[in-house]
Amino acid sequence: MSKPPIVPETTTAGIALDPRTLERVIPESRRPDGSVRKQLKIRPGYTPQEDVRRFRGSRQQQMDATSLPKGHVVGWTPAATVTVPVSKAGMSKAQKKNEKRKEKRKEKRDDEPKVKDNWDDEDDEEGEPVGGAGAVSAQTEKATKGTHTPEKPNWAVAPSTKESPKDAEAEGLVDKLEKLEVR
Numbered sequence: 001m002s003k004p005p006i007v008p009e010t011t012t013a014g015i016a017l018d019p020r021t022l023e024r025v026i027p028e029s030r031r032p033d034g035s036v037r038k039q040l041k042i043r044p045g046y047t048p049q050e051d052v053r054r055f056r057g058s059r060q061q062q063m064d065a066t067s068l069p070k071g072h073v074v075g076w077t078p079a080a081t082v083t084v085p086v087s088k089a090g091m092s093k094a095q096k097k098n099e100k101r102k103e104k105r106k107e108k109r110d111d112e113p114k115v116k117d118n119w120d121d122e123d124d125e126e127g128e129p130v131g132g133a134g135a136v137s138a139q140t141e142k143a144t145k146g147t148h149t150p151e152k153p154n155w156a157v158a159p160s161t162k163e164s165p166k167d168a169e170a171e172g173l174v175d176k177l178e179k180l181e182v183r
Contacts, residue, residue, distance in 0.1 A: 003019070005019070006019060008027075010027075011050075011051045012050040012051050013026075013048040013050040014026050014027075015042055015048070015051070018039075023041060023042075024042040024044070025039050025040060025041050026039065026040040026042065027039055
């Protein structure tokens with residue numbers, strides 16, 4: 001067992017652990033006039049009001065322990081450190097097997113296609129036959145990609161080509177009014 005420190009840590013109330021007897025005491029101190037206060041023993045289990053901490057439930061303590069440090073940005077992770085490859089000679093059979101699985105998963109992740117930035121490009125690139133009547137050269141595709149043509153209208157601006165029931169009804173009323181010829 002290690003020895004207690006020569007100058008013991010004191011609590012807020014001034015209670016320290018006596019290095020000789022290992023009892024809790026208030027050490028002797030000197031008054032302004034030069035006289036000395038006697039050392040006071042503290043009963044075991046007694047906690048003065050100054051040393052009582054605020055109650056924190058188990059959930060609150062757990063939250064305090066797992067909380068992010070002040071100024072930490074959520075979602076940010078520090079740059080990955082360079083890992084030194086472990087020699088397989090010092091690995092057990094199960095560790096070697098797990099390492100092999102990890103490498104396969106990493107290769108599989110690298111082979112998977114990345115998410116495209118523009119979802120509209122997906123339809124243009126995939127599904128078109130190579131060569132043949134439906135194929136479009138790269139130059140033609142670039143020239144017509146950002147333009148609107150009668151074959152490829154801007155649906156947000158262009159009027160609908162289908163007649164809605166309200167339009168047909170309105171045209172019917174216009175025809176009736178023309179026939180009436182009110183004077």
